[in-house]
Amino acid sequence: MAAAGVGGVASQGSPDPALLAELEAESARAADLTASVAAADSKIAAHVTHAARMKETYVQLTGMYDKGKAAVVETTTTAVMNGEPLYSLLSTAFIKGEGGWGGDRGPSGPKNVAPESDPDHVVTYTTSRDQAFVYRLSGDRNPLHTDPAFAAMGGFDTPILHGLCTYGFTGRALLSALCDNDPARFSSMEGRFSSPVLPGEALTINIWKTGDGQAVFQTAGGDGRIVLNNGGVTHT
Numbered sequence: 001m002a003a004a005g006v007g008g009v010a011s012q013g014s015p016d017p018a019l020l021a022e023l024e025a026e027s028a029r030a031a032d033l034t035a036s037v038a039a040a041d042s043k044i045a046a047h048v049t050h051a052a053r054m055k056e057t058y059v060q061l062t063g064m065y066d067k068g069k070a071a072v073v074e075t076t077t078t079a080v081m082n083g084e085p086l087y088s089l090l091s092t093a094f095i096k097g098e099g100g101w102g103g104d105r106g107p108s109g110p111k112n113v114a115p116e117s118d119p120d121h122v123v124t125y126t127t128s129r130d131q132a133f134v135y136r137l138s139g140d141r142n143p144l145h146t147d148p149a150f151a152a153m154g155g156f157d158t159p160i161l162h163g164l165c166t167y168g169f170t171g172r173a174l175l176s177a178l179c180d181n182d183p184a185r186f187s188s189m190e191g192r193f194s195s196p197v198l199p200g201e202a203l204t205i206n207i208w209k210t211g212d213g214q215a216v217f218q219t220a221g222g223d224g225r226i227v228l229n230n231g232g233v234t235h236t
Contacts, residue, residue, distance in 0.1 A: 055086065056080050058078045059075055059076070062090070065105055069100065070097065071095045076091075111230050115216075122205070122207070131199040132165070145159050163196075167228065170231070171186075174186070178235050186233075187234040191232070192230045195221065205217055206220065214232070214234055216231060
């Protein structure tokens with residue numbers, strides 16, 4: 001009589017046929033599972049690749065102006081999804097010490113000037129003390145907004161809020177006050193950053209209607225200073 005060994009296989013003679021059949025079945029199930037996982041990974045990768053290809057962005061240098069002691073560089077970013085225009089973003093950067101080459105000074109003069117009358121809408125939101133840490137999840141990890149030592153190198157006593165976070169709070173107020181929170185009615189907005197915002201500050205957005213589907217706005221910080229000026233918005 002053969003003695004039983006480890007795993008239920010005889011230590012002498014031929015292996016147990018029933019056990020061999022069970023092992024073969026388990027091996028087949030493992031192979032099927034491996035194939036299924038590989039197929040799922042392939043589908044996920046294909047889906048991610050397809051999603052990434054759905055949206056494309058193009059950046060174009062559309063202006064460079066000589067302001068004497070500074071230069072203004074204008075870029076236009078256009079996003080396309082499924083072959084259709086999604087949005088366009090015009091940005092300008094004011095670069096100190098890079099002007100004086102005798103070039104075109106570019107457009108100038110007041111734009112979207114707020115009237116002296118009381119605003120038609122006033123919306124106030126309070127940012128949180130950790131607002132910059134939340135906003136950096138969008139991908140903007142500039143340490144100016146989260147690292148006190150780095151902020152001090154820029155001349156700030158404490159990290160400042162992302163400018164586009166302030167812009168986002170302002171856009172939220174405009175969407176609510178003018179479009180009943182319907183994004184389809186929101187056409188465009190523009191503005192000029194005029195002062196940094198500290199996380200935890202209240203932001204008050206003052207909105208004046210100037211015509212059918214048009215308005216101007218200003219965003220003020222907690223102490224009343226204007227942090228986003230010369231704002232204009234169009235809507236339906």
